[in-house]
Amino acid sequence: MVSPPFFTPAGGTYYAAQSVSIGSATEHAVIYYTLDGTQPTSGSLLYTEAITVNSNIQIRAIACHASMEESSIVSANYVIRDTNAFIELPFDLSDNSTTERLDITLINGVYSVHLGSSYADGGAKFETAAAGAATLTIKMNTVPDKLWFDLRGRIGGSSPQAYSGIRFNILQSSDGQQWNTLASLTEQDIPIENYETFPEYQIDRATRFIKWHLVEASKGNTQLNNIKISKYEAVPED
Numbered sequence: 678m679v680s681p682p683f684f685t686p687a688g689g690t691y692y693a694a695q696s697v698s699i700g701s702a703t704e705h706a707v708i709y710y711t712l713d714g715t716q717p718t719s720g721s722l723l724y725t726e727a728i729t730v731n732s733n734i735q736i737r738a739i740a741c742h743a744s745m746e747e748s749s750i751v752s753a754n755y756v757i758r759d760t761n762a763f764i765e766l767p768f769d770l771s772d773n774s775t776t777e778r779l780d781i782t783l784i785n786g787v788y789s790v791h792l793g794s795s796y797a798d799g800g801a802k803f804e805t806a807a808a809g810a811a812t813l814t815i816k817m818n819t820v821p822d823k824l825w826f827d828l829r830g831r832i833g834g835s836s837p838q839a840y841s842g843i844r845f846n847i848l849q850s851s852d853g854q855q856w857n858t859l860a861s862l863t864e865q866d867i868p869i870e871n872y873e874t875f876p877e878y879q880i881d882r883a884t885r886f887i888k889w890h891l892v893e894a895s896k897g898n899t900q901l902n903n904i905k906i907s908k909y910e911a912v913p914e915d
Contacts, residue, residue, distance in 0.1 A: 679703045679748040682710075682738040688753030694731035695755060699724050701740040701748065710738040717750060730755045758822070758907075813889045813901060816853070821880040824887065827872040827903040828862070843867065844893040851883040859887075872902060880906075 680702035686695060699708050708724035711717045717739045728736065733756050740748040828845070843864050848856040859878045867873070880887070889901055 678746045679706050679740045679742045681748040681751045682708055682740050683751070684736065684738075684753040688736075688755055690756040690758060692758055694729060694757060696727045697730050697736065697753070697755070698727045699736070699738050703740060703742055703745070703748075706740040706742050706748075708738055708740050710736055712736060719747075730757065732757055812891070814853075815887045815904070815906075817885050817887070817906065820882055821884055821887075822907040823877040824859070824880055824907075825874060825877050825903070825905040826889075826901065827874050828867050829869070829872045829900045829902070842893060843891075843899065845899060846888075846890045846892050847878070848888045848890060849880055849884040850886040850888070851881070853886045856886075856888065861892075867899065872900075874903070 682699050682701050685698045685700065699710060701708060709717045709719055709721040710724050710728075711721050712728075712734055714735055714737070715721075717737050719739075719741055721739075724738065730736075735752055735754050737750055737752045739750050824847075826847075845862045845867065847859045847862075849859055850856045859880070860875070862875075887906070891899060
């Protein structure tokens with residue numbers, strides 16, 4: 678029997694287009710392949726050069742030789758993710774904003790509870806008076822992948838101590854009832870002067886709700902901005 682085909686690079690998740698080569702350990706083997714999930718035969722596409730993979734795809738291949746029994750069929754799944762493919766939510770919570778962004782409360786699937794008015798740049802402001810209750814919840818209708826966001830604290834006066842004691846949680850849920858924590862941030866994690874873009878958080882595939890929750894606040898306010906959620910693209914099925 679002809680040795681089965683192998684793929685270089687192997688199937689997997691990549692963040693850029695890949696040039697996929699197909700080979701066989703059997704000398705002079707001829708390889709045929711398909712890109713539509715169907716079973717390859719000697720009547721399928723003849724492999725002659727590397728295949729450019731720039732989207733989610735399944736490659737199935739078979740190796741043949743005139744004097745040998747054909748190989749088993751081998752499959753490789755490739756997922757190409759665009760690291761810039763994020764849903765970015767515009768913020769504007771009040772009429773006094775100077776930005777031209779949409780009101781976040783009007784976006785389908787976004788629910789805000791106990792949020793203060795926006796700052797001039799449109800950021801969502803978690804008011805001191807809402808300590809323990811200020812919450813932004815987002816409901817998604819697609820399978821998520823990763824989450825990014827910016828966060829900044831604003832002290833009420835010139836004293837840095839006015840911002841101590843804060844605790845800010847980011848949670849995920851599949852049903853909006855049971856939650857687990859993605860991150861828990863304190864004053865050591867949240868900058869006072871400038872926004873900080875927090876590392877991307879990997880979201881469970883079952884997640885349909887994400888919540889930013891101000892658990893404990895002090896004299897300062899916390900500003901949430903630039904939320905980005907990437908969509909998960911399903912791996913092709915065998």
